[in-house]
Amino acid sequence: MATSEHKHPNYMAIFWYLAILTVVEIAVIYLPLPKFTIGVLLCALALGKAALVAMYFMHLKFETRTLGMVAITPLLIATLLVFVLLPDGFAVMKRTVGVKAATTEPAKH
Amino acid sequence: MSQAAAMHGAVEPAESPLTPESWGKLGMWIFLAGDAVGFGTLLAGYGAMRATSADWPSPYDVLGINLTALMTFLLICSSVTMVKALEWLGNGDKIRAQKYLFYTALGGAIFVSLQAYEWTHLIHRGLHINGNPWGASLFGTSFFLVTGFHGLHVTGGVIYLLSILRVVARRAPEASYNAVEIAGLYWHFVDLVWIMVFTFMYLL
Numbered sequence: 598m599a600t601s602e603h604k605h606p607n608y609m610a611i612f613w614y615l616a617i618l619t620v621v622e623i624a625v626i627y628l629p630l631p632k633f634t635i636g637v638l639l640c641a642l643a644l645g646k647a648a649l650v651a652m653y654f655m656h657l658k659f660e661t662r663t664l665g666m667v668a669i670t671p672l673l674i675a676t677l678l679v680f681v682l683l684p685d686g687f688a689v690m691k692r693t694v695g696v697k698a699a700t701t702e703p704a705k706h
Numbered sequence: 707m708s709q710a711a712a713m714h715g716a717v718e719p720a721e722s723p724l725t726p727e728s729w730g731k732l733g734m735w736i737f738l739a740g741d742a743v744g745f746g747t748l749l750a751g752y753g754a755m756r757a758t759s760a761d762w763p764s765p766y767d768v769l770g771i772n773l774t775a776l777m778t779f780l781l782i783c784s785s786v787t788m789v790k791a792l793e794w795l796g797n798g799d800k801i802r803a804q805k806y807l808f809y810t811a812l813g814g815a816i817f818v819s820l821q822a823y824e825w826t827h828l829i830h831r832g833l834h835i836n837g838n839p840w841g842a843s844l845f846g847t848s849f850f851l852v853t854g855f856h857g858l859h860v861t862g863g864v865i866y867l868l869s870i871l872r873v874v875a876r877r878a879p880e881a882s883y884n885a886v887e888i889a890g891l892y893w894h895f896v897d898l899v900w901i902m903v904f905t906f907m908y909l910l
Contacts, residue, residue: 686754
């Protein structure tokens with residue numbers, strides 16, 4: 598049942614993409630860039646890798662759209678969570694900014 | 707599973723199914739969506755604690771990334787052996803499918819062993835769940851909580867894969883295809899979560 602309907606993507610190609618992206622991720626943290634830029638780059642790379650796994654290894658690309666919606670829901674909730682937590686983060690950061698500058702290097706965000 | 711698919715067609719002929727052929731697959735996806743929110747909450751909480759802490763240690767300096775990069779690579783490899791197992795099963799080659807399923811479980815077992823080694827090493831250096839020599843005590847708490855939660859998922863996945871291995875051995879290839887595909891979804895999800903954990907807890 599259902600064996601011939603599945604179009605199998607080129608799994609080895611996906612494997613190499615994932616391996617290369619992992620190497621790029623590790624290389625990125627050594628780049629002489631501001632911490633914020635490195636953070637954005639790392640998030641983008643991680644999301645790219647996660648998308649590759651979900652789309653090709655978990656066959657989401659070949660499933661119905663409704664199943665894709667089931668899969669995308671937690672992503673939306675997680676994004677919302679970040680925005681819910683942001684005001685707290687900013688408020689505390691304002692109060693501790695002097696302490697932070699004294700203990701670590703400045704300009705993290 | 708084919709029975710379920712047939713029943714589905716009979717009960718709701720007008721409604722298009724969420725997955726082309728399997729309720730079990732939909733069940734696993736819904737479970738994974740819930741699990742993803744669980745991990746999302748942990749990581750968002752980690753981010754909030756870190757952003758609001760004045761003396762959060764640099765994860766890169768404390769944890770190191772050489773071993774963890776190897777673990778990441780290992781988990782990606784085990785995802786590949788998982789899709790290969792499914793591919794071989796689809797081609798009707800039960801023996802090769804079992805072999806690759808075993809490799810996948812082995813990769814997971816090695817991953818958990820390396821994590822145990824890493825934890826032991828870090829605990830010896832002073833990283834504890836309630837404090838550490840480098841700064842905020844929540845650093846250790848969140849590290850052990852998040853990597854531990856993921857490690858438990860991998861451990862559960864290894865047991866799951868080994869039980870699926872028995873299913874494959876006992877049934878005809880086409881009768882176990884669906885079960886292997888569903889187990890694969892869980893395994894790739896664990897890989898996907900590790901990609902996130904590796905990025906947010908080690909690299910950032």
